[in-house]
Amino acid sequence: MLEYWTAILTEATIFGVLALGIDMIWGWAGDFDLSAYAYFALGVYMTIVMTVGKAKAPVEYVLGWHLPYLLAVAIAVVVVVAFASMIGAVALRNLRDVYFSITTLGAVWAVYYLVENFTPLFNGYNGVFGLFDPMGGGLSYNAYHYYFFAFCLLVLFLVYLLVMRLSRSPFARMVRAVRDDERAASVYGRNVFWAKYRTYLCGAGLAGLSGGLFAAYIGAFNPLDWKPTEIFVLYAAILVGGRGNPRGVVLGSFIVYVGFVEMTRYIPSPAARPELGPALRQILIGLLIILMLKFRPNGLLPERLGTDGTNPRRSWRALFSRSKFLRDPREDDAVADPADAVES
Amino acid sequence: MSTALLEIEGLSKSFGGVVAVDNCSMTIREGSVVGLIGPNGAGKSSVIDLVSGFEQPTSGSVRFDGVDVVGKRPDQISRMGLIRTFQTPREWRDLSVIDNVRVGRSDLERESLWRSLTSARRLRRQEALDTQELRELMEHYRLDELRNSRAEGLSGGQKRLLEFARIAAAKPRLTILDEPMGGVNPVLGERIGEAIRELKQAGSTVVVVEHNLPFIERTCDEVVVMDLGSVIAQGRFDELRDNKRVVDAYLGNDDE
Numbered sequence: 001m002l003e004y005w006t007a008i009l010t011e012a013t014i015f016g017v018l019a020l021g022i023d024m025i026w027g028w029a030g031d032f033d034l035s036a037y038a039y040f041a042l043g044v045y046m047t048i049v050m051t052v053g054k055a056k057a058p059v060e061y062v063l064g065w066h067l068p069y070l071l072a073v074a075i076a077v078v079v080v081v082a083f084a085s086m087i088g089a090v091a092l093r094n095l096r097d098v099y100f101s102i103t104t105l106g107a108v109w110a111v112y113y114l115v116e117n118f119t120p121l122f123n124g125y126n127g128v129f130g131l132f133d134p135m136g137g138g139l140s141y142n143a144y145h146y147y148f149f150a151f152c153l154l155v156l157f158l159v160y161l162l163v164m165r166l167s168r169s170p171f172a173r174m175v176r177a178v179r180d181d182e183r184a185a186s187v188y189g190r191n192v193f194w195a196k197y198r199t200y201l202c203g204a205g206l207a208g209l210s211g212g213l214f215a216a217y218i219g220a221f222n223p224l225d226w227k228p229t230e231i232f233v234l235y236a237a238i239l240v241g242g243r244g245n246p247r248g249v250v251l252g253s254f255i256v257y258v259g260f261v262e263m264t265r266y267i268p269s270p271a272a273r274p275e276l277g278p279a280l281r282q283i284l285i286g287l288l289i290i291l292m293l294k295f296r297p298n299g300l301l302p303e304r305l306g307t308d309g310t311n312p313r314r315s316w317r318a319l320f321s322r323s324k325f326l327r328d329p330r331e332d333d334a335v336a337d338p339a340d341a342v343e344s
Numbered sequence: 345m346s347t348a349l350l351e352i353e354g355l356s357k358s359f360g361g362v363v364a365v366d367n368c369s370m371t372i373r374e375g376s377v378v379g380l381i382g383p384n385g386a387g388k389s390s391v392i393d394l395v396s397g398f399e400q401p402t403s404g405s406v407r408f409d410g411v412d413v414v415g416k417r418p419d420q421i422s423r424m425g426l427i428r429t430f431q432t433p434r435e436w437r438d439l440s441v442i443d444n445v446r447v448g449r450s451d452l453e454r455e456s457l458w459r460s461l462t463s464a465r466r467l468r469r470q471e472a473l474d475t476q477e478l479r480e481l482m483e484h485y486r487l488d489e490l491r492n493s494r495a496e497g498l499s500g501g502q503k504r505l506l507e508f509a510r511i512a513a514a515k516p517r518l519t520i521l522d523e524p525m526g527g528v529n530p531v532l533g534e535r536i537g538e539a540i541r542e543l544k545q546a547g548s549t550v551v552v553v554e555h556n557l558p559f560i561e562r563t564c565d566e567v568v569v570m571d572l573g574s575v576i577a578q579g580r581f582d583e584l585r586d587n588k589r590v591v592d593a594y595l596g597n598d599d600e
Contacts, residue, residue: 162461165460165461165464166457166460166461168464168468169460169461169464169467170446170451170454170455170460170467170471171455171456171457171460172460173439173443173446173447173455174447174455176436176438176439177436177439177443177444177447179438180435180436180437180438180439181434181435181436181437183398183418183430183434184430184434184435184436185419185436185447186417186418186419186422187396187418187422187427187428187429187434188422188427188447188448188450188510188514189419189422189423189450189452190419190452191417191419192419198457202457244438303438305439305440305443305492305493305494306439306440306442306443306446307440307442307491307492308442308475308478308479308491308492
C-alpha cells in the first residue's frame with residue numbers, strides 16, 4: 001500500500017511541475033495552450049534517448065547517448081524550449097484566444113503523429129524504454145521509488161519557489177496586464193508579443209522538466225502514454241486549485257491526480273463491462289470542471305491581487321469567501337454611476 | 345510660439361473602398377491643449393489610431409517630436425512619450441487599482457524576467473519606495489480607498505479617473521484622449537476638465553477628441569475641426585464659431 005501511495009504522489013508531484021508551467025501560459029498570460037503535452041512528451045523522449053545508450057535492432061531512436069540523468073534532463077529542457085520557441089513564434093505573433101488554441105492543438109497532433117509514424121525518431125508506436133534507477137545508486141526497486149519521490153518533491157518545491165517569486169514580480173504583473181487588455185498594455189509601452197513569448201517559453205521549459213522527471217518515473221514511454229487530450233486533466237487541476245496562483249495550482253494537481261485520477265480507479269466495473277470504470281473516471285473529471293466553473297470559477301485559492309502591503313490578503317482566507325465571479329459582471333456595469341467617483 | 349510636437353502631413357487611410365482619412369494635415373504645438381472635433385465618421389478616431397501605431401496609413405507622414413513614427417508598433421511609439429486612451433476606459437480588470445497605476449508608471453527595466461528572478465527583494469524595496477507617491481496620486485483622483493481592490497469592480501466614473509491616474513503616473517509628453525466625457529455626468533465632467541489642465545501643468549501636450557462643445561471651449565486652447573477625413577479648420581474656438589465651413593459641417597448639423 002505504501003508503494004502504491006508513493007507512486008501516486010510521485011505522479012501528482014511531477015504533474016504539479018507541469019501544471020505550474022501551463023498555468024504561467026494560461027493563468028498569467030491568458031493563452032489557452034494545448035500543445036504543452038507535446039513539450040512534456042518531448043522532455044520524456046529526449047531524457048530517455050540521452051540516457052539509455054545505443055538502440056539495439058529492431059528498436060531504433062535518435063542519439064542513443066549514455067549521459068548522466070540530470071545532464072540529460074537539462075539538455076531535454078533546452079531542446080523543449082527551442083522547439084516551443086518555434087511554435088510560440090507562429091502561434092503568438094497574431095493569433096489569440098480560440099485561434100491560438102487551434103494552432104497549438106494542430107501542433108501537438110502533428111508532433112504526435114510524427115512521433116508515432118516516424119520510427120527512427122523515438123521508435124514510433126512501440127516507444128522507447130530502459131531508463132531505470134537514474135540516480136545510479138544500485139538501490140532496491142522499492143527504496144529507489146521512495147528516493148525518487150523525495151527527489152521529485154524537492155524539484156517541485158524549488159520550482160514552486162521560483163514560480164512564486166516570479167508570480168509576485170513586476171514581470172508577472174506586466175504579463176497579467178497584457179492578459180487583461182493588450183491594447184492598453186501596448187499604449188503603456190509593453191511589447192505584447194515579447195511578454196507573451198517569454199512567458200510561453202518559461203512554461204514550456206517547466207513542461208520539459210516535468211517530462212524529464214516522468215521519464216525516470218515511468219522508465220518506458222510510447223504514444224499510448226501521452227494522448228494530447230490528457231492536457232484537460234491538467235486544466236482541471238489548475239481550475240480546481242486556482243488559475244494564476246501557484247499555491248493553488250500545486251494544491252489542484254494533488255487534488256485532481258490523487259482524488260480523481262487515482263481514487264476513481266476503485267470504481268468497480270462489472271466483469272462484463274471492464275471499460276465502465278475508466279469511462280466513469282473521464283465523466284467525473286468532466287463533471288468536476290463543470291462544477292468548478294459554475295460554483296468556484298476562480299478555484300480554491302484564487303489569483304492574488306497585488307496590493308500596497310497595507311492590506312495583506314492571505315490566499316487561504318479566500319477559501320472561505322464567496323467568489324466574486326458568481327455575480328454577473330453585467331450587474332457591475334448596470335450600477336456603474338459616474339457620480340460614485342465624485343461622492344466616494 | 346512653441347515648437348511642433350506632432351506633425352501630421354498628407355495622411356490618408358482607406359479600409360477597402362472606404363476612405364476614413366483623406367489627405368489630413370495638422371500640427372500640434374508643444375504645451376497646448378487641442379480639441380479635435382468633427383461629426384461622427386469624420387475620421388477623428390482613425391487619425392488617433394494612425395498616430396499611435398494601431399493602424400498603418402495608406403500614405404502620408406506622422407512625425408512625433410521630429411521622428412517619423414509611421415511603421416512603428418504602438419508600444420514603440422508609446423515609449424517615445426505618447427499615451428492615448430480609447431472611447432471606453434480600458435483598465436486591467438484583474439489587477440488591483442494600485443497595480444493599474446504601477447503598470448501605468450511604465451518602469452520597464454524592473455520588468456526584466458532575469459531581474460525578477462535574481463533580485464526580487466531589491467525590486468520589492470524599490471517598489472515600496474514608490475508606494476507613497478502612488479497613494480498621493482490616487483488620493484488626488486479619489487481612488488485611495490479602493491487601491492487594493494480589483495479594478496474590474498470600479499464604477500464607470502471611477503474607471504475614467506483611474507485612466508487619468510495612470511496617465512499622470514506615466515508622465516507622457518503627448519496625451520491623446522478619445523472622448524473622455526463619454527457617459528460622464530456633469531460633476532465628474534468638471535473633474536475631468538481639471539485633470540486635463542493638470543496634465544498640461546505637468547508638462548504634457550493634450551489632444552482631446554470630444555463631442556461636448558462647451559467642454560472643448562472651456563478646456564482647450566485651440567480646436568481642430570475635421571470632416572470627411574480631412575482637417576477643414578484649425579484655430580481658437582471663438583474664431584471658428586463664425587467659420588461657414590465649420591458651421592455647415594458640424595455645428596449646424598448637430599443638436600449642440
